[in-house]
Amino acid sequence: MLRATTILAVRRNGTTAIGGDGQVTLGENTIMKHTAQKVRTVYGGKVAVGYAGTVSDAFTLCEKFEAKLEEYSGNLMRASIELAREWRGDNYLRKLEAMLIVCDKDNIFIISGDGEVVEPDDDVASIGSGSMYALAAARALLRHSDLDSESIVKNAMQIASEICVYTNSNINTLTLKGDEQ
DSSP, rough: OOOOOOOEEEEEEEEEEEEEEEOETTTTEEEESOOOEEEETTTTTTTEEEEEEEEHHHHHHHHHHHHHHTTTOHHHHHHHHHHHHHHHHHHTTOOOOEEEEEEEEOOOEOOOOOOOOEEOSEEEEETTTHHHHHHHHHHHHHHOOOOHHHHHHHHHHHHTTTTTTTTTTOOOEEEEEEEEO
């Protein structure tokens, strides 16, 4: 069983940043890799995806999501809902063990295999082993600092890596800026 991962997305002032740690863990006590890339852009760099869970399952879902984005002309909400609907309704896909955060400059969604598409109330979303640590740190930084979204993601992920044994400090971030940026 592959474990690990923390993915965090934050939107602030027309910019959305998403980050993921690089650790891949096998079982309870073996680190297999320190430098995995768990966030990437799709749809011509306009959308970012971060994934947590079994790697092959996550890649399958990322490919399905990318196809939905193409099908719905980049409409992030519609593509997310249609992926969740297919994921929940398909016997094969239902067995996949992964979650996604998808975002563009205006939206952040968490997509799960239960058919849920969740848009956070406060422009912060997280998934994975260290998600609650990263979420708490990001919310505090949003409320009590003037940091930009990318700096919040990096700092909150660093804090999560200091608490969660399945999250490391090799943090990769992507930033999506609005047209006015």
